[in-house]
Amino acid sequence: MDTAEKLDKNASGRNHAEEPLIDLEEQPMQETRYPEHTVGAPFVDDPKMRLRDVDVFYGDNQAIHKVSLDIGKNEVVALIGPSGCGKSTFLRSLNRMNDTIDICRVTGELFLEDQDLYDPKMDVVELRARVGMVFQKPNPFPKSIYDNVAYGPRLHGLANKKYELDEIVETSLRRAGLWEEVKDRLHAPGTGLSGGQQQRLCIARTIAVSPEVVLMDEPCSALDPIATAKIEELIDELTESYTIAIVTHSMQQAARVSNRTAYFHLGRLIEVNDTETVFTKPEHELTEAYITGRFG
Numbered sequence: 001m002d003t004a005e006k007l008d009k010n011a012s013g014r015n016h017a018e019e020p021l022i023d024l025e026e027q028p029m030q031e032t033r034y035p036e037h038t039v040g041a042p043f044v045d046d047p048k049m050r051l052r053d054v055d056v057f058y059g060d061n062q063a064i065h066k067v068s069l070d071i072g073k074n075e076v077v078a079l080i081g082p083s084g085c086g087k088s089t090f091l092r093s094l095n096r097m098n099d100t101i102d103i104c105r106v107t108g109e110l111f112l113e114d115q116d117l118y119d120p121k122m123d124v125v126e127l128r129a130r131v132g133m134v135f136q137k138p139n140p141f142p143k144s145i146y147d148n149v150a151y152g153p154r155l156h157g158l159a160n161k162k163y164e165l166d167e168i169v170e171t172s173l174r175r176a177g178l179w180e181e182v183k184d185r186l187h188a189p190g191t192g193l194s195g196g197q198q199q200r201l202c203i204a205r206t207i208a209v210s211p212e213v214v215l216m217d218e219p220c221s222a223l224d225p226i227a228t229a230k231i232e233e234l235i236d237e238l239t240e241s242y243t244i245a246i247v248t249h250s251m252q253q254a255a256r257v258s259n260r261t262a263y264f265h266l267g268r269l270i271e272v273n274d275t276e277t278v279f280t281k282p283e284h285e286l287t288e289a290y291i292t293g294r295f296g
C-alpha cells in the first residue's frame with residue numbers, strides 16, 4: 001500500500017465522534033508547542049531556491065514567521081497545512097507575486113540559485129518567466145489556444161520566425177499533455193476548453209517560456225477526479241525538467257506527487273522531510289495531528 005492509500009485508509013477508519021475536530025481559532029496551541037526551528041530536513045545540498053528567515057506581513061499582520069527552506073533541483077515540494085496557515089502567501093513570495101498587493105511586505109533572504117529575488121535591480125517580468133505560476137482557477141487569456149501559449153515566447157522574444165513559434169507552441173502543448181486534444185483547433189478560444197483542459201493550457205503557457213521553477217497554487221481544486229489525475233501525471237513528467245512547489249489541501253495528492261513535504265501551521269514552517277517520512281513518521285505533534293485528521 002503506498003503512502004496516499006494509507007492516508008485514505010486512516011481517514012476513513014477514524015471515529016470522528018470520539019476525536020472531535022479542534023477549532024484552532026478557539027483553542028490556540030500553546031506557544032511552547034512550536035519548535036524553535038523547523039524540524040526534519042529543511043535544507044538540501046545544491047538547492048534551486050534558498051529561502052532564509054522569510055517573514056511576510058500584510059500591513060501590521062504577520063502571515064509568515066521566519067521560514068527557512070531549500071527547494072532542491074528537479075524536486076516536487078508540497079506545501080500543506082490548515083486553511084490560513086500561509087501556504088499561498090509563502091508560495092507567492094517566491095516569484096514576487098505578492099508585489100501586486102500594496103500592503104504586503106516580504107523580508108528575509110530569497111535566492112534563485114545565486115540571484116536575490118528581491119534585489120531592487122531584479123526584472124520582475126523576467127523573474128516570473130523563470131519562476132512561473134499556475135493558479136487555483138484556470139485563467140486562460142481571452143485569446144486562441146495558440147496565442148495563449150505563444151504569448152510568453154513573443155513577450156520574451158524567444159522565437160524569430162513563425163515556424164520557431166509554432167514549434168514552441170506544439171512542444172509546450174505536448175508536454176502539457178494537451179496537443180492531441182487541441183491540434184485541430186489551435187485557433188479556437190482557450191476559454192472554450194473544459195476546466196481540466198484549460199488548466200493544462202495554463203501549464204503549457206507557463207512552460208512555453210522554459211521556466212526553471214513552476215509554482216502551483218492548488219492547481220486541481222477546481223477540477224474533477226479525472227482531470228486531477230491527468231494534472232498529477234503531468235506533474236510527475238514535468239519534474240524531469242523543472243523544479244516544482246505545489247500548495248495542496250489534499251494530503252493524498254501531496255503523497256502522490258511530491259518528493260518532499262513542508263507542513264505549515266499558523267504562519268510557521270513546523271516540519272519538512274521526504275514525503276514518506278512526513279506522512280508515516282512525523283516528528284512534530286502538530287504535523288501528526290494534521291495528517292491524522294485531528295484538525296484541518
Ligand SMILES: Nc1ncnc2c1ncn2[C@@H]1O[C@H](COP(=O)(O)OP(=O)(O)OP(=O)(O)O)[C@@H](O)[C@H]1O
Nearest residue numbers: 058063081082083084085086087088089090101249
Ligand atoms: N491580500 C491579503 N491581505 C491581507 N491579508 C491576507 C491577504 N492574503 C492572505 N492574507 C492573510 O494571510 C494569512 C495567510 O493566508 P494564505 O492565503 O496565505 O493561507 P493559506 O494557507 O494559503 O490558506 P488557504 O489554504 O485557505 O488558501 C491569513 O491570515 C490571511 O487572512
